[in-house]
Amino acid sequence: MSTTISNPALRWVDERFGAAKGVKTALNKVFPDHWSFMLGEIALYSFIILLLSGVYLTLFFVPSMTEVVYNGSFVPLKGVKMSEAYASSLDISFDVRGGLLMRQVHHWAALFFVGAMSVHMLRIFFTGAFRKPREVNWVIGTVLLLLGIVEGFLGYSLPDDLLSGTGLRISEGLILATPVIGTWASSLLFGGGFPGTDFIPRIFTIHILLIPGIILALVTVHMLLVVFHKHTQFPGPGRTNRNVVGYPLMPVYMAKAGGFFFIVFGITVLLGGLVTINPVWMFGPYVPNAVSAGSQPDWYMGFLDGAVRIMPALEYTIFNHTLSLSLIVPAMILPGIMVTLMALYPWIEAWASGDKREHHLLDRPRNAPTRTALGVMALTFYGILWISAGNDLIAITFGLSFNAITWTLRFALFIVPALAFWVTKRICLSLQRRDRDLLLHGRESGNIMRLPHGEFIEIHTPVDEAVRAKLLAKEDITPVLMPPTEDANGVALPRAGRQRLQAKVSAWFYGDNVPKPTEAELAEAEAHFAHLTDGQHHDHKEISSH
Amino acid sequence: MSDLVHHESSTTRPTPAPIPHALRRADIDPKAARRAERQVAIMFALSALFTVLFVIAFVAIDPSVEIGLPVIGTTSALNVSMGLTFGLAIFLIGTGAIHWAKKLMPDVEVVEERHEFASSAEDVAAASETFKVGAAESGVMSRPLIRRTLLGAMALFPIPLIVTLRDLGPDPATSKFHTMWRSGMRLHTDVSNQPIRAADIPVGNLINAIPDGLEEVEHEEGNLNERAKSVVVVVRIDPADIRSQQGGTAEEPWDYNGILAFSKVCTHVGCPISLYEQRTHHLLCPCHQSTFDLADGGKVVFGPAARPMPQLAITVDSEGYLVAQGDFTVPIGPSFWELS
Numbered sequence: 102m103s104t105t106i107s108n109p110a111l112r113w114v115d116e117r118f119g120a121a122k123g124v125k126t127a128l129n130k131v132f133p134d135h136w137s138f139m140l141g142e143i144a145l146y147s148f149i150i151l152l153l154s155g156v157y158l159t160l161f162f163v164p165s166m167t168e169v170v171y172n173g174s175f176v177p178l179k180g181v182k183m184s185e186a187y188a189s190s191l192d193i194s195f196d197v198r199g200g201l202l203m204r205q206v207h208h209w210a211a212l213f214f215v216g217a218m219s220v221h222m223l224r225i226f227f228t229g230a231f232r233k234p235r236e237v238n239w240v241i242g243t244v245l246l247l248l249g250i251v252e253g254f255l256g257y258s259l260p261d262d263l264l265s266g267t268g269l270r271i272s273e274g275l276i277l278a279t280p281v282i283g284t285w286a287s288s289l290l291f292g293g294g295f296p297g298t299d300f301i302p303r304i305f306t307i308h309i310l311l312i313p314g315i316i317l318a319l320v321t322v323h324m325l326l327v328v329f330h331k332h333t334q335f336p337g338p339g340r341t342n343r344n345v346v347g348y349p350l351m352p353v354y355m356a357k358a359g360g361f362f363f364i365v366f367g368i369t370v371l372l373g374g375l376v377t378i379n380p381v382w383m384f385g386p387y388v389p390n391a392v393s394a395g396s397q398p399d400w401y402m403g404f405l406d407g408a409v410r411i412m413p414a415l416e417y418t419i420f421n422h423t424l425s426l427s428l429i430v431p432a433m434i435l436p437g438i439m440v441t442l443m444a445l446y447p448w449i450e451a452w453a454s455g456d457k458r459e460h461h462l463l464d465r466p467r468n469a470p471t472r473t474a475l476g477v478m479a480l481t482f483y484g485i486l487w488i489s490a491g492n493d494l495i496a497i498t499f500g501l502s503f504n505a506i507t508w509t510l511r512f513a514l515f516i517v518p519a520l521a522f523w524v525t526k527r528i529c530l531s532l533q534r535r536d537r538d539l540l541l542h543g544r545e546s547g548n549i550m551r552l553p554h555g556e557f558i559e560i561h562t563p564v565d566e567a568v569r570a571k572l573l574a575k576e577d578i579t580p581v582l583m584p585p586t587e588d589a590n591g592v593a594l595p596r597a598g599r600q601r602l603q604a605k606v607s608a609w610f611y612g613d614n615v616p617k618p619t620e621a622e623l624a625e626a627e628a629h630f631a632h633l634t635d636g637q638h639h640d641h642k643e644i645s646s647h
Numbered sequence: 648m649s650d651l652v653h654h655e656s657s658t659t660r661p662t663p664a665p666i667p668h669a670l671r672r673a674d675i676d677p678k679a680a681r682r683a684e685r686q687v688a689i690m691f692a693l694s695a696l697f698t699v700l701f702v703i704a705f706v707a708i709d710p711s712v713e714i715g716l717p718v719i720g721t722t723s724a725l726n727v728s729m730g731l732t733f734g735l736a737i738f739l740i741g742t743g744a745i746h747w748a749k750k751l752m753p754d755v756e757v758v759e760e761r762h763e764f765a766s767s768a769e770d771v772a773a774a775s776e777t778f779k780v781g782a783a784e785s786g787v788m789s790r791p792l793i794r795r796t797l798l799g800a801m802a803l804f805p806i807p808l809i810v811t812l813r814d815l816g817p818d819p820a821t822s823k824f825h826t827m828w829r830s831g832m833r834l835h836t837d838v839s840n841q842p843i844r845a846a847d848i849p850v851g852n853l854i855n856a857i858p859d860g861l862e863e864v865e866h867e868e869g870n871l872n873e874r875a876k877s878v879v880v881v882v883r884i885d886p887a888d889i890r891s892q893q894g895g896t897a898e899e900p901w902d903y904n905g906i907l908a909f910s911k912v913c914t915h916v917g918c919p920i921s922l923y924e925q926r927t928h929h930l931l932c933p934c935h936q937s938t939f940d941l942a943d944g945g946k947v948v949f950g951p952a953a954r955p956m957p958q959l960a961i962t963v964d965s966e967g968y969l970v971a972q973g974d975f976t977v978p979i980g981p982s983f984w985e986l987s
Contacts, residue, residue: 277983279984288819292817293816294823294869297872342761344758344761346756360743367738370733370737389871406935410936413951421987423984428951507949567667
């Protein structure tokens with residue numbers, strides 16, 4: 102077969118790797134089109150930009166805490182003692198042409214990376230794209246998000262300026278609070294007391310090799326699984342659970358996705374050139390006895406900082422050992438629970454629905470009201486923690502009592518998410534009713550008609566095929582039935598307790614769903630519309646009654 | 648296949664087949680197509696131009712030149728030029744490619760069928776059979792002695808990987824329980840490293856202080872570590888306002904005429920505390936807003952910190968300069984497991 106390849110170079114490749122077969126499959130691969138599918142792409146592209154700009158930065162950055170006297174171009178810090186790490190960060194910013202650009206591109210890309218991953222996960226969550234067979238990819242995504250946050254924090258700590266040192270000091274406090282191993286862990290990480298002279302080279306290696314390596318490996322698996330599972334798609338005409346409708350990789354998707362990489366890259370570089378980010382020269386080198394008020398972490402650390410801020414003081418001595426719950430609860434237990442629930446959510450929902458089928462058609466968020474409401478609830482919880490990280494700024498900006506704000510946030514953390522759950526669920530169910538109404542009664546045409554006896558009615562017309570396809574794709578999930586506790590002979594069933602719990606959770610999840618119209622109801626509605634177009638308006642009452 | 652079939656049958660009616668498609672201007676009007684072609688080519692050409700401009704900017708612009716720009720403010724001219732030219736060079740490749748795809752490449756959606764993920768029954772049977780035969784031939788189940796010793800060896804072999812981490816740092820032992828403060832050691836101002844004369848401190852003032860001799864500790868010998876532990880704040884409060892202190896007697900008080908010294912390191916996570924409100928004598932941590940009342944033994948009045956700010960007993964020497972009576976009596980900084 103290979104003799105059919107006339108280009109000698111391509112023939113060389115194919116005879117050694119049999120590439121044509123794979124290329125054929127790859128080029129024909131179909132990708133559905135939707136703006137929200139670009140979020141994951143932004144995350145991937147930001148990671149590539151991080152790798153490129155990061156390699157550049159390693160050529161100039163000196164990961165060393167050896168003390169030097171600065172003698173570079175930035176006049177205000179001339180003659181100041183500082184670590185080589187900070188001095189080289191200043192050199193990158195002022196004396197290496199293109200260094201500041203690359204540093205700022207790297208920082209902007211890091212913000213986009215974590216931001217795009219977060220929003221991408223929200224898209225996956227609210228459309229149910231995590232369901233079978235994609236549960237494992239959801240977990241990989243969760244791990245990637247966590248690694249991205251840790252990696253961002255380490256990168257932020259490397260310049261060894263006053264802000265980064267303050268962040269590290271806080272993390273040292275958190276490490277110390279770890280029960281049993283905390284003191285030792287801190288001593289090993291920092292090579293003795295804080296700050297020591299070891300941590301910059303250590304976290305440098307973790308930042309440029311270990312974590313990026315793991316991220317790269319996981320991103321690869323993540324992408325391979327997307328290719329293997331094929332992309333999900335929103336419901337619409339011609340789209341079923343068994344096909345993918347979209348553009349082939351060659352040429353359209355390649356041009357669009359490839360072009361989009363250049364757009365993301367281009368915007369990042371423009372920002373790096375025009376918008377200052379993390380001006381490391383502002384606050385000077387890190388000295389452990391100085392701090393700047395109002396210093397804020399990068400946005401993705403905000404929720405953790407907020408949780409630590411609004412946690413009430415709580416510390417116990419147990420068996421002669423100190424347990425600092427002030428830190429253990431907000432910085433270890435809380436994020437632990439958040440991440441665990443997030444990672445396990447696909448299984449929680451599958452258990453509640455009893456649904457073992459594959460899902461390739463995405464849900465519209467309203468059609469999974471409990472999931473959507475849970476998502477909004479979690480998001481509100483996260484949002485309040487995030488706002489809490491700025492409680493001092495709120496107090497100063499609005500001239501309010503700092504204590505009152507903190508107490509408000511402590512209560513809000515529990516009340517507002519619950520309210521958000523309830524409101525979201527009601528909105529979803531209302532939208533479901535509207536969809537049902539559209540299918541059965543059509544949309545308002547704007548044409549008013551007067552009937553012989555004087556009554557005015559508005560003519561309703563059936564929705565078009567595209568909308569109809571979208572609405573009909575709604576899946577109604579019947580809650581798991583409550584099983585009996587004993588069999589016909591009165592013998593207790595062994596697994597009844599668990600099954601009854603499942604049934605209860607299932608009823609909570611799916612009990613108040615507004616069902617999609619049945620075949621009969623749809624047929625009846627169609628008959629009405631048919632009558633209308635015939636000019637016979639027997640049942641106008643029903644058509645207008647809603 | 649069963650899962651998919653089940654799903655389809657559960658749908659009330661089959662999804663209508665036709666995928667909507669409308670022709671674009673460029674599909675029917677050759678002029679529009681040529682226009683789109685020109686637009687794409689212009690974007691690519693501009694990109695190339697900006698790359699050339701980037702190189703020119705890199706060579707020609709002096710890195711020390713600053714320019715003022717609206718909104719952005721004063722910034723490096725070279726950095727802005729490089730960001731603009733390089734950014735646009737990249738951005739225009741992207742917009743060109745997407746414009747090309749949207750206007751000129753086929754926009755007819757195609758359908759690809761999904762495949763079943765689960766293996767066929769035969770494959771499952773064959774795989775399981777092969778595995779069982781292999782497992783039986785290895786004797787892993789029939790020779791428990793080998794199995795158990797192997798499991799034991801496998802469980803133990805990573806231990807050296809953990810043990811070798813031991814020398815990353817010293818045994819923290821008692822290092823967290825003391826600082827370099829000693830009896831008679833003078834308090835020096837943090838910035839100018841001068842001894843502090845008690846008479847020079849007015850009521851309401853706050854001074855950041857370090858131990859005499861800290862500046863002479865070499866960087867390699869842990870100057871920053873000592874600095875992180877021993878830094879204190881010195882305040883002078885009207886003695887009538889002082890409600891309590893952490894120690895001292897009427898004869899040997901821990902303050903000197905209302906001059907008190909406290910650790911500057913927050914007992915929450917260790918941020919250096921910097922905000923002092925002289926009217927209330929409250930010391931506020933900028934990181935998580937723990938608030939300490941210095942007139943009341945450094946007690947926590949608000950926020951997440953659980954322990955009072957450790958007080959350093961001070962007095963004056965024969966020349967009237969502030970000196971420490973000794974080290975802190977409790978560990979400074981954040982809580983840790985061995986604290987109590």
